[in-house]
Amino acid sequence: MNLVEQLEYLFNPRSVAVVGASNTFGKWGFDMINSALATTQERKVYPVNKNASEVRGLRTYQCVRDIPDRVDFAVITVPYQQVPGIMNDCVDKEIKAALITSGGLSETGEEGAKVEAEIVSIARRGGLRFIGPNSMGHFNTSSDFSTTPWIPQVKKGSVGLISQSGNCGVYILRCGFELGIGFSKFVSSGNEADLCLEDYLEYLAQDEETKVIIAYIEGLRGGRRFFQLAKEITPKKPIIVMKAGRTAGGTKAARSHTAALSGSEAIHEAMFRQAGVIRVDEVDELLDVAGALLRQPLPKGKRVGILTAGGGFGVLATDACERLGLQVAPLSPATIERLNTILPSRWSHANPVDTVAAYLDTFPCLWPLMDDENVDAILLSGGVGTAAAVPKLDGVPLSTMEEIKQILKAREDEELRNWDLAIERMDRDQKPIVVLTMATSAFKDLETFNKLRENGILIYPTPERAAKVLAYLAQAGEYLGISRGGQAEPTC
Amino acid sequence: MNLVEQLEYLFNPRSVAVVGASNTFGKWGFDMINSALATTQERKVYPVNKNASEVRGLRTYQCVRDIPDRVDFAVITVPYQQVPGIMNDCVDKEIKAALITSGGLSETGEEGAKVEAEIVSIARRGGLRFIGPNSMGHFNTSSDFSTTPWIPQVKKGSVGLISQSGNCGVYILRCGFELGIGFSKFVSSGNEADLCLEDYLEYLAQDEETKVIIAYIEGLRGGRRFFQLAKEITPKKPIIVMKAGRTAGGTKAARSHTAALSGSEAIHEAMFRQAGVIRVDEVDELLDVAGALLRQPLPKGKRVGILTAGGGFGVLATDACERLGLQVAPLSPATIERLNTILPSRWSHANPVDTVAAYLDTFPCLWPLMDDENVDAILLSGGVGTAAAVPKLDGVPLSTMEEIKQILKAREDEELRNWDLAIERMDRDQKPIVVLTMATSAFKDLETFNKLRENGILIYPTPERAAKVLAYLAQAGEYLGISRGGQAEPTC
Numbered sequence A, B: 001m002n003l004v005e006q007l008e009y010l011f012n013p014r015s016v017a018v019v020g021a022s023n024t025f026g027k028w029g030f031d032m033i034n035s036a037l038a039t040t041q042e043r044k045v046y047p048v049n050k051n052a053s054e055v056r057g058l059r060t061y062q063c064v065r066d067i068p069d070r071v072d073f074a075v076i077t078v079p080y081q082q083v084p085g086i087m088n089d090c091v092d093k094e095i096k097a098a099l100i101t102s103g104g105l106s107e108t109g110e111e112g113a114k115v116e117a118e119i120v121s122i123a124r125r126g127g128l129r130f131i132g133p134n135s136m137g138h139f140n141t142s143s144d145f146s147t148t149p150w151i152p153q154v155k156k157g158s159v160g161l162i163s164q165s166g167n168c169g170v171y172i173l174r175c176g177f178e179l180g181i182g183f184s185k186f187v188s189s190g191n192e193a194d195l196c197l198e199d200y201l202e203y204l205a206q207d208e209e210t211k212v213i214i215a216y217i218e219g220l221r222g223g224r225r226f227f228q229l230a231k232e233i234t235p236k237k238p239i240i241v242m243k244a245g246r247t248a249g250g251t252k253a254a255r256s257h258t259a260a261l262s263g264s265e266a267i268h269e270a271m272f273r274q275a276g277v278i279r280v281d282e283v284d285e286l287l288d289v290a291g292a293l294l295r296q297p298l299p300k301g302k303r304v305g306i307l308t309a310g311g312g313f314g315v316l317a318t319d320a321c322e323r324l325g326l327q328v329a330p331l332s333p334a335t336i337e338r339l340n341t342i343l344p345s346r347w348s349h350a351n352p353v354d355t356v357a358a359y360l361d362t363f364p365c366l367w368p369l370m371d372d373e374n375v376d377a378i379l380l381s382g383g384v385g386t387a388a389a390v391p392k393l394d395g396v397p398l399s400t401m402e403e404i405k406q407i408l409k410a411r412e413d414e415e416l417r418n419w420d421l422a423i424e425r426m427d428r429d430q431k432p433i434v435v436l437t438m439a440t441s442a443f444k445d446l447e448t449f450n451k452l453r454e455n456g457i458l459i460y461p462t463p464e465r466a467a468k469v470l471a472y473l474a475q476a477g478e479y480l481g482i483s484r485g486g487q488a489e490p491t492c
Helices: A003-011 A028-037 A080-092 A110-126 A166-179 A197-206 A223-233 A248-258 A265-274 A285-293 A311-323 A333-342 A359-371 A398-429 A447-454 A463-479 B003-011 B028-037 B080-092 B110-126 B166-179 B197-206 B223-233 B248-258 B265-274 B285-293 B311-323 B333-342 B359-371 B398-429 B447-454 B463-479
Strands: A015-019 A044-048 A073-076 A097-100 A129-131 A138-140 A156-163 A183-188 A212-217 A239-243 A278-280 A303-308 A377-381 A433-436 B015-019 B044-048 B073-076 B097-100 B129-131 B138-140 B156-163 B183-188 B212-217 B239-243 B278-280 B303-308 B377-381 B433-436
Touching: A003 A097, A003 A129, A003 A138, A003 A197, A015 A028, A028 A044, A073 A080, A080 A097, A080 A110, A156 A166, A156 A197, A166 A183, A166 A212, A166 A285, A166 B311, A183 A197, A197 A212, A197 A223, A212 A285, A223 A265, A239 A265, A239 A285, A248 B311, A265 A278, A278 A285, A278 A463, A285 A463, A303 A311, A303 A359, A311 A377, A311 A463, A311 B166, A311 B248, A333 A359, A359 A377, A359 A398, A377 A463, A398 A447, A433 A463, B003 B097, B003 B129, B003 B138, B003 B197, B015 B028, B028 B044, B073 B080, B080 B097, B080 B110, B156 B166, B156 B197, B166 B183, B166 B212, B166 B285, B183 B197, B197 B212, B197 B223, B212 B285, B223 B265, B239 B265, B239 B285, B265 B278, B278 B285, B278 B463, B285 B463, B303 B311, B303 B359, B311 B377, B311 B463, B333 B359, B359 B377, B359 B398, B377 B463, B398 B447, B433 B463
Parallel strands: A015 A044, A015 A073, A073 A097, A097 A129, A156 A183, A156 A212, A212 A239, A239 A278, A303 A377, A377 A433, B015 B044, B015 B073, B073 B097, B097 B129, B156 B183, B156 B212, B212 B239, B239 B278, B303 B377, B377 B433
Antiparallel strands: A138 A183, B138 B183
16 A cells, blocks of 8 residues: 555544543543534544443443454554553554544654654554544544544535645634635644655645645654755645744744754755745635635735825735835836826826725726736735625715615626626636735624635735735746746746 | 814814715715714714705704804815815814714825815814814714714723724734724824824823724824823823734835835834834734733733643644743743643643643643743633533433533533633732634633623634733733833833
């Protein structure tokens, strides 16, 4: 069996044993059996527990060996001292793959490392591959199989996530839920005693359901292998990583957390750059960038056209772009001339283009910017979701309210039509569009919000976040040699 | 009349004229009359409009001079060319203060600057002080008077906001609404042709309802006055600013936005530091820091105790603290000994203190950290709002669900009791506590969330944001000479 075949048993098992399954709320064994049972798929689930006769109404087995059928996959959630014994049982039963949640192993010192080595050696003997120990679970949305508790309903989608921290992984999934981003696979890789980040990376590289790979990394066991893999993958699938342990204290903390060897910061930085891996600064940026890369074209350069319905955001967006190495493009004379015919004479006559609070001018101004050869990407603020930005209306007569409702509906319809055009242009002209809006919560109720989300146009709440995404897209484009007049071919 | 007396007419007028008032949705005059009328206070509101006989069911006047009663304050929302004439009328009517929303003045060039100068000279002649032009409104929650449309219901509170950008101001108010932060006063200062940021600062300094002053700044007209004022204010009231125009492009954009002169970046930076002004990097940080300063004690130093229920966040928090110049405090031997009695033997034995997913250990571990003389502040992650972090429960029997509900209720009750103690300790020991949680949305439904909010403990979604707030608190403490063994007296 090659690695991919082995990992199929992890991500799509036909039968599962949950060792340590429990009816007691608060125990991992309770969460794990519930997660395994919460599926719409045909899958046999066998609770294993020496001290209970039934769990969740199912008869339990004293030992995996007692299960009468074949078992593909075992979840092991027992105190760490018992794991070697359980692993022996699993090997005897010819189980192909497992996930170990138990902590107290190599991350705690020599004593735990010894037990962990024993577990590995038993598993190797039986050809069993496993996630963990010290894992918070994994899932596969296409087979509807999950061992991860404490997460909201995960949307099926194309982002694959590998996390060397369970709680950071769960955090990313929660943020994804709120941003509306769908996931294909997830692994909390724990101590990586057997399967490591590079293995999951190799698997996700060939997984057709995964279009973008993101990872939270504390330390790499196989730096050279990571580099080789990443170099092969990034021309076809983007890899975005958040690498913790940038500081001396962080490195030390990472070691005690997942026994990770953080390694030299400079080496990592160079490796990521040379392999075309996008390295972000903060956990939540993983999703900002992944969401954009799922759908947006890569820009041909770093020249941004900023279109805003208010000056302050224009100033902040300019600051953010310049700080991040993007250019606020000087507009072509033809563009200025066209904008002169749309905007009142007092407009800024330069980039950022400020429609001076005239949201209705947003789209008419967008087309000249899309046409301008000096502009590689658009940062759009204001004029989006305007139907949600309603002034105070206390005491306004009912008839007026009715009229306003109709105006807002017409406004939204027009915006939707404009977005259809904008999305078409985005693809055709290969110019990404990122959007920021102040209309936060209320905006989420609009149809526009869904349309944008479906088309990979995420709504960023601050100019900094929006500009950062454009900077990362430009970085990816540069790596792949997508430049003005150039070919969309990898250069490294 | 001194400045404060003059500004009282702005913030608490007994009678208001809205020049340009309109029944047409989409016009400023519609928003302004609605805002002025949306009040629970006794206040006379007079619509002024040459082309309408009634607005919102009220009879209109052709001119402010025709209003039979005294008028304290005028909102002027007409095309800029008409503003000098209206200002003449206001002066004739002996109106004390005004707000001008009209744009197209000094921010657009020489022609507009001329008209603006004329407006100023007319107002000066009559002793009338005004906000704007190019303002997006202002409000005072204690007098329930607002001229700011497009904002959610503002909570009455103690943060005073001055913004040189209307849309950034509105954005900050919206973020504040979502964070549950209350405001005292707000001004969108616009072009500052007459009243400028320094005037509002002087007013808020003496305003008893304002405990923390925050400002979005594009450029200062009176740098020396700002410095003198800030130096006097910051020992008594914190001032937090976000200054845009850090880059060359940003400076240029600011000039065309509000005609602001951004000035030298280095001079601003030094001035803020020497005057004890906290300068934040991004707009949303204004509120993160304001919320903390409203209630949290200033720490005596930069040594942070990190308490986490999961390793990943511990690593990220350590990285963030060290990057921001905070120290991850080495714990005293006594603390380690006490933690040994609480945590399983495999705990990290160092700061960050990882309870290894045992959320119930969070508070028992917090007390030793509060007692430790090596710790000046606490960054708490996990073990908070645990009643909202529920695992998958599909298919769990109803009786178990009932049991779980009771367990969660007991868990929340215990957490609430623990927070009472923690808040008491926070004040007594002068050690601020910042919290980050993954339990995002669901957490907001808990009673715990409200208790924390009421006590100025905001919930930050990322380790970076939480650490940043501690760094700013430490900076403020350092400026005021609140050091270990020192007095809480300003040192500059």
